[in-house]
Amino acid sequence: MNSQSLPIVVIAYNRPRSLRRLLDSLSKATYPDRNVPLIISIDHSDTNKEVLQIATDFEWLFGIKTVVYSDVNLGLRKHVLKCGNYATEYGNVILLEDDLYVSPCFYEYTLKALEFTKGKEYIGGVSLYNHQFNVHKVVNFTAIDDGFDNWYFQFASSWGQAWSKTHWEEFYTWYKNQGVLPPNPETPDNVTAWSEKSWLKYYIVYLIEKNKFFLYPKVSLTTNFSDQGTHAVKDSSTYQVSLLHYAAKNFNFSKLEESNSTYDAFFENLKLHKLLELNKHELCVDLNGYRKVYNKRYILTTQILNFEIVKSYGKALKPIDANIIANIPGNEIFLYDSSKTVTNIITIDKLQNILYNIKYISYRDALYLFVSMTKMKISSVINKLK
Numbered sequence: 001m002n003s004q005s006l007p008i009v010v011i012a013y014n015r016p017r018s019l020r021r022l023l024d025s026l027s028k029a030t031y032p033d034r035n036v037p038l039i040i041s042i043d044h045s046d047t048n049k050e051v052l053q054i055a056t057d058f059e060w061l062f063g064i065k066t067v068v069y070s071d072v073n074l075g076l077r078k079h080v081l082k083c084g085n086y087a088t089e090y091g092n093v094i095l096l097e098d099d100l101y102v103s104p105c106f107y108e109y110t111l112k113a114l115e116f117t118k119g120k121e122y123i124g125g126v127s128l129y130n131h132q133f134n135v136h137k138v139v140n141f142t143a144i145d146d147g148f149d150n151w152y153f154q155f156a157s158s159w160g161q162a163w164s165k166t167h168w169e170e171f172y173t174w175y176k177n178q179g180v181l182p183p184n185p186e187t188p189d190n191v192t193a194w195s196e197k198s199w200l201k202y203y204i205v206y207l208i209e210k211n212k213f214f215l216y217p218k219v220s221l222t223t224n225f226s227d228q229g230t231h232a233v234k235d236s237s238t239y240q241v242s243l244l245h246y247a248a249k250n251f252n253f254s255k256l257e258e259s260n261s262t263y264d265a266f267f268e269n270l271k272l273h274k275l276l277e278l279n280k281h282e283l284c285v286d287l288n289g290y291r292k293v294y295n296k297r298y299i300l301t302t303q304i305l306n307f308e309i310v311k312s313y314g315k316a317l318k319p320i321d322a323n324i325i326a327n328i329p330g331n332e333i334f335l336y337d338s339s340k341t342v343t344n345i346i347t348i349d350k351l352q353n354i355l356y357n358i359k360y361i362s363y364r365d366a367l368y369l370f371v372s373m374t375k376m377k378i379s380s381v382i383n384k385l386k
Contacts, residue, residue, distance in 0.1 A: 005091040006111060006162075007037035009083045011098060013076075016050040018098040018227045023058050025101045030108065036063040039086065043079045044070045077199040080158075081175075087168035094128070094162045099227040102128070102160070103243045106221040109251060110162045113150075113215060116253045117164060123256075124203075124212035125167050127157030130220035132241050134267045136190045136290045139357040142319040144261045144269065145218065148254035151261035152213040156203035159239065160222030161214075174206050181205055185293035188265055204265055213256065219244045266290055269321040272300065276324070276335065287320045287333065299336040300324070304348065308340035315356060 008026065012019045019040075026038070040055040042048060048069075055067045074082065080095065087093040092114055096102065103109075106128055117123045131153065134141040143151040163171075181201060183192050186208050194201045207213065224239040256262065262270045267288055273280040276298075284294050286301040299305065302315065314330020317323045323333060331346065332353075361369075 006094060006107075006114070007039055007086060007090050007092075008094045008096065008107075009039045009041060009086055010096050011079060011083055012040060012042045012051055012055065013079075013098065014045045014047050014051060015098050015227055016054055018225065019051055019054050021225070022096060022098055022100055022102070023054070026096075027059075027061070029102055029104045029106055031062045032108070032111070034062050036107070037090070038063060038065045039068060039083075040065070041068045041079065041083050042070065043075070044073045075197055077197050080199045081172070084163065084168050084172065087163045087165050091165045092162065093168070094160075096160055096222070097158070099225045100129075100160055100222045101225065101243070103221040103245065105244050105247070105249075106160070109217065109221050109244075112251050113217075113253065114162055114164055117167070117215060120255070122212055123167070123215055124171065124207050124210070125156060125214045126162040127153070127214045127216045128160030128162065128221040129157050129224065130217050130241055131155070131267075133239060134288060136188050136267065137288050139288070140318075141267055143216070143218070143263060144319060144321055144325070146254070146260040147252075148259065148261070149218050149249075149251045150253045150259075151216050151218060151263070152256055152259055153216050153263045154204075154207050154211075154213050154265045155263075155267075156200055156207060157214055157216070158200045159224045170210075171203060171206050174210070175202055178202060184208075185291075185295070186265075188290065189292065191265065208265055213262070215253070217244075217251075269324075272321060272324050276300070287324075294338065297338055299338055300333070301336070302333055302348075302353075304344055304346050305334070305336050305338075306341055306343055307336035307338045308342050309334050309344065310337050311335045315353075318356075 010019070010022060038060045042051055042055060052067070052069060058065070083095055084093065094110055110126060110128060113126045117126060132141055180196070181192065187205055191201050191204050220241045220243055223241050223243050226236040226239050260271045264270055266286070268285040270280070270285070272285055273283045276283065278298055282296050283298045283300060284291070284296040286294070286299065286303065289302050298310070299307065312331050312335070313323045313333040314328040315323055315332035316328055316330070317326055332348065
């Protein structure tokens with residue numbers, strides 16, 4: 001793929017510090033030639049003068065720089081959709097929101113990943129970010145390492161993503177026929193509840209409906225500062241992840257059928273049925289305990305249900321699905337046969353369950369967190385009563 005067909009589009013609004021930092025990281029990255037288009041798209045705001053000045057003054061040494069400033073405020077959803085359409089114009093596109101930071105290797109990775117996706121109808125886009133946090137359960141997450149440099153996730157990326165013309169146009173054709181998205185048991189409640197300002201919720205539902213996946217990297221090519229802005233009350237390091245910092249490598253991508261690191265929108269491993277020797281259409285996986293509906297005969301979950309237990313596992317290895325892969329004995333994860341109803345009386349160690357998701361925290365730090373979060377909660381309640 002020629003780099004001329006892969007523009008970098010930066011989506012900016014009213015965060016000058018964020019934009020300056022992202023542009024600095026872009027200037028330090030490596031590119032195959034000096035023919036890389038950079039488009040800085042700025043949504044309208046009465047306080048955007050500094051952002052516009054930063055974009056105008058930024059010197060781009062690797063191709064043509066274009067600054068686009070909207071005459072009206074589009075909002076994030078319309079802004080992203082507008083920028084996504086550059087994929088139709090150029091044939092491919094990289095989108096980066098302004099609070100991101102890129103790996104020096106991000107561009108070469110994206111070129112190779114987009115080339116790999118050609119002709120693979122099950123891929124709906126390429127992520128540059130690697131999720132290490134389950135946003136539904138607010139716990140750590142790691143995709144199983146199956147020996148490849150990628151994994152598959154039925155969850156679109158918004159913290160560094162790339163689309164081919166085909167990826168984008170297939171989604172956008174579907175999107176134009178959608179109204180307000182109704183609740184659906186196949187869509188996580190957390191996603192359904194997102195604001196209508198979110199374009200991401202639509203893309204996730206599209207992936208679910210069309211049984212497509214985003215290709216994700218095992219080592220992230222972007223990281224997220226979550227700077228204060230439209231969707232963040234204050235700065236946060238929650239979504240910071242380790243970047244690939246050094247020389248680019250030859251990436252070994254898996255096809256979907258050979259990947260054992262494939263996850264649905266609930267952050268659940270879709271390949272565990274092979275280890276359990278079950279038909280994938282008969283197994284519902286809910287290791288995170290977030291699903292509301294169990295509609296298959298066999299259920300693999302940490303929840304206590306009144307069905308016959310076919311097998312149980314311990315919850316010691318990390319990530320959680322590794323306990324199934326390694327067949328760890330224990331009584332914390334259960335494979336149920338929902339066709340057989342029984343009464344199960346099982347006591348779960350709640351403290352141990354909480355500590356499983358925490359590396360370590362000292363008593364002093366735990367006490368400080370408790371006091372601080374209690375003060376914040378009280379302050380929030382008082383503000384609502386005013």
